[in-house]
Amino acid sequence: MPSEPLIQLRDVHLAFADNPVLRGIDLDVHKGQAVSIIGPSGSGKSTILRCLTGLLRPQLGSIRIGQTQVDQLRGEAELIALRKQVGFVFQQYNLFPHLSVLENLLIAPTKVLGRNRNEAREQALALLDKVRLGHKAAAFPGELSGGQQQRVAIARALAMRPELILFDEVTSALDPEMVGEVLAVIRELTEEGMTCVLVTHEMRFAEEISDQVYFTEHGRIVEHGSAAQIFGDPVHERTRTFLQHALGQGGQRPSRPAPDVYRNLGRYSLSV
């Protein structure tokens, strides 16, 4: 029997005004696991991550990370304590454009954690080497490619020595050639045992690195299981069709209609 999960979501509900985005999310992440959340756009994937780091507050349900009951945090100080434990990497990198790459990595550890500057500097340089950007320490974010900026953003999150890192569609803004270099960094982290929760559209990658995969649609978890089970033998029809579209034919546009379109031709009408 596995130990107590590091992250536990139970029946989490969240609505923006009248628009329900999460409608009862249950999710467990154990320490050292890599968990992917997949699903169509607008299904609430990113919202789950934002709830985890307290950027959004659910109206109902419980979120626990370690000993912290996230949904009950009151006041800035408690949120800050949580965010020291939880790293977050954004789709749009969101580096600080007025600071050099090195300063981007130093600012939080020195100003927020009060770490010694020289020590933080050594760690930051080591992290930049780790994401293969040691030679860019003095550059500014605006001078880097998207893939490089995203790797800096990952290093910036790691500089806080978080217990877990949340990745929010971190490759969605990148061109295909740069996706690989970012995924390589994340793969390394998961191999080292960093707890990672990823929202991703990179199905092959999710299949390869995830211990658990959650498939969401319309604010609900449709199904979850091991990567092998979800990708190899999904239970739900909806998961199956989504994965077919996501993985299908290497992402190419089908050159002819799927077979069942022919079979059901009578159901389509043609107006001229």
Place this chain on the structure above:
Amino acid sequence: MSELLHVLVGQLARLGLNYSFLLESHASGKLLDGALTTLWLCLWSIVGSLLVGVLLAAAVTSARRWLQWPARAFIEVTRNTPTLVQLYCAFLVLNMLINQSLGNANPMTPFAWVVLVISLHKGAFHAEALRAGIEAVPAVTLEAASSLAFSRRQQLFQVQLPLAVRFALPALVNNLIDLVKMTAVASAIAVNDITYASIMIWTQGDNVIELMILILAFYGLLSFAVNCAGRAVEARLRMPGYGN
């Protein structure tokens, strides 16, 4: 130095411009005094207006209604009325009221009134420039800061303000150049700035054109210096790869 001045005055005389008053100690002393007064006016009101601007911008972008509304009202009233009229109101009305209640203990000199009025007036313009900068900082950048456990205060001072100032800088420098020229209103309440000094000299002589040229050149140079300083700050704060 004085020999050089002699040569210069001689050369200009050939062009039909009579700058001989520069060689008299009375007139030249008065002008020099005026030039210094203008410099001090500029310096104090630049500092004052920037302070007022930051405070007003903070108030007007604050989430607190009771801060937001008075600041907004102040900005609208201030920038929609002429500086000269404001100065007259301040000096002729407020100053008189203070005089009546405090008598000789009134700490406000005419010089101080000019600095105060210009600081408040230009501060309103700075506040709008800074507001544009503050609102141009992407929300996601602040989200990134808060996800790195920055407090509200740290977000403001480490991320929001540094970026806002960079975005607002060209508009701020623009305001400051305007401020330099605006200090000429001091002459309206007999503060001995360079404009007032010139008027005093030309009412006693026949050198209006010469003095006009002189003070235009002086204001031009002063504005240019502010412009250069602004450009230098812009260059220093430039974010490589961002914009140009």
